[in-house]
Amino acid sequence: MFLEELCNASGPVSHEDEVRNLIKEEIKTYVDEITVDRMGNIIAHKKGNGKKVMIDAHMDEVAFIITAINEDGTMKFEPMGGINSKVIPSKVVLIGKNRIPGVIGLKPIHLQSGEERKNSITYDKCCLDIGSKSKEETKKYVKLGDYAVFDTEYSEFGKGLVKAKALDDRAGCAVLIEVLKGKYDCDLYAAFNVMEEIGDRGAYVSAFQIQPDIGIAIEGTICADMPGIPGHLRATEVGKGPAISIMDRTSIFNEKVTNAIIETAESNAIPYQRRRAIAGGNDAGAIHTSGNGAKVATISVPCRYIHSSVSVASLSDFKNTVKLLEAYLLSLK
Structure with a gap:
């Protein structure tokens, strides 16, 4: 799957060229317009007549x-x-x-x-x-x-798990690519941003250009479902579905948008979980404070051992994140 190519590519902060070229080639038949700004962000536009929605993932890795x-x-x-x-x-x-x-x-x-x-x-x-x-x-x-x-090669192991470097946030990039294959009423922008790992720098620029009504950040997020970790410290758990955030270090997520995403998951029988931590941050912190601001939410793929040489994620969580984002975008009439 394309997630493997993305994870194996090199895309350190401010050197995202290899990842950017892969993404541009992969999405070109699914969108109406692709631009790359001076920062190096990819902004892909699927034209529509509804609300202006920005879906976001970052290309860089630690x-x-x-x-x-x-x-x-x-x-x-x-x-x-x-x-x-x-x-x-x-x-x-x-x-x-x-x-x-x-x-x-x-x-x-x-x-x-x-x-x-x-x-x-x-x-x-x-x-x-x-x-x-x-x-x-x-x-x-x-x-x-x-x-x-x-130097870590993507591989599958166990029952439906993958291990790779840079699942934060190549998992999010792969989700956006899959979602762009669909058709929606909303005016949809997919931003593949640079330099998230040093302060969401690319997202400030892309969000200012797009000026969305709604911004949805798609992330590979922290997970601690292992022995010796009490339940209340397990921010997310692998295999229990996409994680929907309440707040983090840079954002308090819009309640109406978040509840709509939860209702979408429940009405479509898509498993999900709430992210039970407020640590960390992501591009949503830049999206909701740029220009006139935007209502934001975050949907994440749980990843064990994040920001290390190898992370672990569930393919079912990845696929259900795609399903949930597609279903939510389809609900925006």
């Missing part, structure tokens, strides 16, 4: 940026987006457009002092290793400002 090259040939790096330093040691990455393989290194536990073992891992204690023996050798392959993405 990644790393090279900030220095050490004398021994290893590199210093920093996160592009929210990557907890605890999850980075020993991860394999691909650097730059040439996909130079590298490994994130950390002093082995055998050589760490008792105090070091107690302390949290920090970026300054790690290095990025491409097997080079000197600064001069590394500079033949890597330059300052190059990006690095996790």
